[in-house]
Amino acid sequence: MTLVIFDVDGTLVDSQAHIVGAMEFAFAALGLTCPPRAAVLGIVGLSLPQAMTRLAPEADNAGLVEAYKSSYTKFRAAETSPLYPGALEVLRSLRDRADIVLGVATGKSRRGLDHVLAAHGLDGFFQTTQVADDHPSKPHPSMVLTAMRETGADPRDTVMIGDTSFDMEMGHAAGVRCIGVSWGYHPVSELRLATSVIDHFDALSATLETLRRQP
Secondary structure, eight states, rough: EEEEOOEEETTBBBBHHHHHHHHHHHHHTTTTOOOHHHHHHBBTTBBBBHHHHHHTTTOOOHHHHHHHHHHHHHHHOOOHOOOTHHHHHHHHHHHHOEEEEEEEOSSSSSSHHHHHHHHHHHHSSOOOEOGGGSOTTTTTTTTHHHHHHHHHHGGGEEEEESSSSHHHHHHHTTTEEEEEESSSSOOOGTTOOOSSSEEGGGGGGHHHHHHHOOO
16 A cells, blocks of 8 residues: 655645735735745745745734735635646546555645635545644644554655655655655755656656555
């Protein structure tokens, strides 16, 4: 049995429009200039307090977090962030395999993750779902360690899939192998701890099989 853990934003769903829009609103609400788009996408994956500290260390952290949450909820209600091409087909294929268990490790809140899963018909796909509400921020390994504990998986039989250096660092700290994806929010050059990097979802199944055959 292999536990396959997915990040969400930048890996399964393209939520950058909502993230950037909500961040611009949050900074404007506090009379601040929003950092550049690249800087905003660079903190995706961190829990919100840690993300705001990186973007504006001298600002009102709690105020930025609350303004962001309020704005993001409005964006989400108006339009659902799309899945990346090929994501649904691959998830369905992996879900139907007896030797694969699926999990999630995301910087989203429980409410945010539940919305994404329901909006895309993914309820019941994942046997373990780890969210920012219950853990230290990535790259702390708590999410991956808890997912393994809940499913009975060993580190050698666990793979973390994500688009950011935070995902790779989290997986590495938990002692698992990592697959980076090139379509997300961090440049491939930052995915140095990835065992492999893929350029499209169609390559995921073959890459998983290659890792499963390795000792």
